[in-house]
Amino acid sequence: MNDSNSADKPKPNNNLYLNNNWYLNSTKALDTQALTAAKAHQTTLTKPPGSLGILEEIALKFAAWQGCVKPQVKDILVRIFAADHGVCAQGVSAFPQAVTGQMVANFLSGGAAISVLSRDIGANFAVVNAGTASELDPTLASHNSFINRPIAAGTQDFSLQAAMSPEQCLQALQLGCDIVKQIVKQQDCQIFIGGDMGIGNTSSASAIYSALLNLSAETSVGPGTGVEGEALKNKQEVVTKALNLHQQAIQNLSHDNTHINKSNSTVRALKVLQCLGGFEIAALSGAYIACAQKGIPILVDGFICTAAALVAQQINPGVKDWMLFAHRSAEPAHQLALEYFDAKPLLDLGLRLGEGSGAALAWPIISAALNLHNNMATFTQAGVAEKSATNDV
Numbered sequence: 001m002n003d004s005n006s007a008d009k010p011k012p013n014n015n016l017y018l019n020n021n022w023y024l025n026s027t028k029a030l031d032t033q034a035l036t037a038a039k040a041h042q043t044t045l046t047k048p049p050g051s052l053g054i055l056e057e058i059a060l061k062f063a064a065w066q067g068c069v070k071p072q073v074k075d076i077l078v079r080i081f082a083a084d085h086g087v088c089a090q091g092v093s094a095f096p097q098a099v100t101g102q103m104v105a106n107f108l109s110g111g112a113a114i115s116v117l118s119r120d121i122g123a124n125f126a127v128v129n130a131g132t133a134s135e136l137d138p139t140l141a142s143h144n145s146f147i148n149r150p151i152a153a154g155t156q157d158f159s160l161q162a163a164m165s166p167e168q169c170l171q172a173l174q175l176g177c178d179i180v181k182q183i184v185k186q187q188d189c190q191i192f193i194g195g196d197m198g199i200g201n202t203s204s205a206s207a208i209y210s211a212l213l214n215l216s217a218e219t220s221v222g223p224g225t226g227v228e229g230e231a232l233k234n235k236q237e238v239v240t241k242a243l244n245l246h247q248q249a250i251q252n253l254s255h256d257n258t259h260i261n262k263s264n265s266t267v268r269a270l271k272v273l274q275c276l277g278g279f280e281i282a283a284l285s286g287a288y289i290a291c292a293q294k295g296i297p298i299l300v301d302g303f304i305c306t307a308a309a310l311v312a313q314q315i316n317p318g319v320k321d322w323m324l325f326a327h328r329s330a331e332p333a334h335q336l337a338l339e340y341f342d343a344k345p346l347l348d349l350g351l352r353l354g355e356g357s358g359a360a361l362a363w364p365i366i367s368a369a370l371n372l373h374n375n376m377a378t379f380t381q382a383g384v385a386e387k388s389a390t391n392d393v
Helices: 034-041 054-066 086-088 100-107 113-121 137-142 166-185 200-212 230-251 264-276 279-294 303-315 318-322 336-340 359-374
Strands: 078-081 126-133 147-150 190-196 298-300 323-325
Touching: 034 359, 054 166, 054 190, 078 100, 078 166, 086 100, 086 190, 086 230, 086 264, 100 113, 100 137, 100 147, 100 190, 113 126, 113 166, 113 190, 113 359, 137 147, 137 200, 137 318, 147 230, 166 190, 166 264, 166 279, 190 303, 190 359, 200 230, 200 264, 200 279, 200 303, 200 336, 264 279, 264 303, 279 298, 279 318, 298 303, 298 359, 303 323, 303 336, 323 336
Parallel strands: 078 126, 078 190, 126 147, 190 298, 298 323
Antiparallel strands: none
16 A cells, blocks of 8 residues: 655664664773873972972873873864754744754854864864754765764754654764764874754753753753843743653653663663753764773863763763863853863853864863973983972972
């Protein structure tokens, strides 16, 4: 029998990864011997102990990550994940949804902030279409820095239904993993910077903050692209409605999760991501997990990327050990997430652009930290007397 609507019906997805929970695999262990040796090396340098503050901590992190006393970073990977959000229908953004696709073109033509900054730091840069709502310029397909892997034409409106199906959620996680595995096959990578683009994604991120950190929408929802006054109140109300709508589904940890066999924290994070997330946020979470499993340090950007980091850490707690937080966002709730991670962000510049821009801006500080650690003279080399045990200068 011919069904004229059969082409419109979703086909079952039997991909093996739906039953292959790669995201539960252990993350790479830190090298504690290298860390100890790097600490000893720092005591020999011509400076008072601890006088370079967080710069010393950065160098020690990289020593433990790379397994050597003098770590180096030659290859920086920047990947921007773009996708649209159905919740934009509720008027939560100051910009129209079409801007997401337009910005993909802007990234690739070199005109966006992260494009400029990526060139400045010599990063390997590419943009991933995880699911924009509008059709992209067909000429982008031939661009060497464009990866077209849309899950769907944007998520559903999460104030009315789940943002994505369980299958779509896992597909988006897998997308992020695939991007990391692809680059590892092609070249070395000593640090990963993820970025985001998606009109409406601060609403999604705010809902994730609320669900995972137990925050009210009034606490988690900020101006995003610049909404204020009644528009900000509407945004808070939309997120509150969504949290109430999905509360039971998120708490009912066995629902739609027969393919997941892990702790309640992991299952809950996946359910939060499915109900409230975006394809780009899910892909970032997958990329972060894959990086930690492969032993690639992660430089986390701002508000959106930290939402992805929250999800990734609650899916697989070991991911936290491979994260360094670039900056404190101007979005008010970001500080609460940083406190959750016990993180010391490198910058506090009032940024709220996203795109991975804050992480790219923070890179020169990391580079300086490694340069100082590796190339400062020792007391012996410089002929400088060390601090005596009896003097306190």
